Amino acid sequence: MKSRQIILAVVGIGILGVAGWLAVRGWRSGPDTKDFPDGIAWLCTDAGCGEAFVVTLDGMSDYFLAHPDHQAMPCPRCGGLNTVRAVRCPDCGRYYPRALLRTSGTGCPYCAEARSASEPLQ
Numbered sequence: 530m531k532s533r534q535i536i537l538a539v540v541g542i543g544i545l546g547v548a549g550w551l552a553v554r555g556w557r558s559g560p561d562t563k564d565f566p567d568g569i570a571w572l573c574t575d576a577g578c579g580e581a582f583v584v585t586l587d588g589m590s591d592y593f594l595a596h597p598d599h600q601a602m603p604c605p606r607c608g609g610l611n612t613v614r615a616v617r618c619p620d621c622g623r624y625y626p627r628a629l630l631r632t633s634g635t636g637c638p639y640c641a642e643a644r645s646a647s648e649p650l651q
């Protein structure tokens with residue numbers, strides 16, 4: 530009985546150690562610096578604007594340091610704060626909300642729209 534408890538304790542410590550190591554590794558590499566060497570893409574979700582813009586990591590950190598209560602970059606076109614992180618479609622070059630990339634594998638709503646429009650209606 531005692532040796533079993535020791536084994537459980539060792540396994541538990543091992544799992545904690547691996548989890549901690551992964552957390553440190555993930556934090557060190559950073560989620561964005563590798564994927565976006567030129568900066569972070571943002572998209573204005575304001576109806577009638579829809580401006581896409583790219584902000585450098587330095588520019589973002591400067592802005593969020595100056596505005597710690599803000600969660601998003603202001604739109605350079607309309608000045609609104611209704612902006613979301615965006616990704617650039619490798620096919621059509623347009624920007625779309627990053628949230629779409631996570632939910633649907635292929636992502637780009639513009640390409641999906643073009644595809645469905647070119648398909649003959651049944």
Ligand SMILES: [Zn+2]
Pocket residue numbers: 573574575578579580604605606607608609
């Ligand atoms: Zn805007």
Ligand SMILES: [Zn+2]
Pocket residue numbers: 618619620621622623637638639640641
């Ligand atoms: Zn596209």
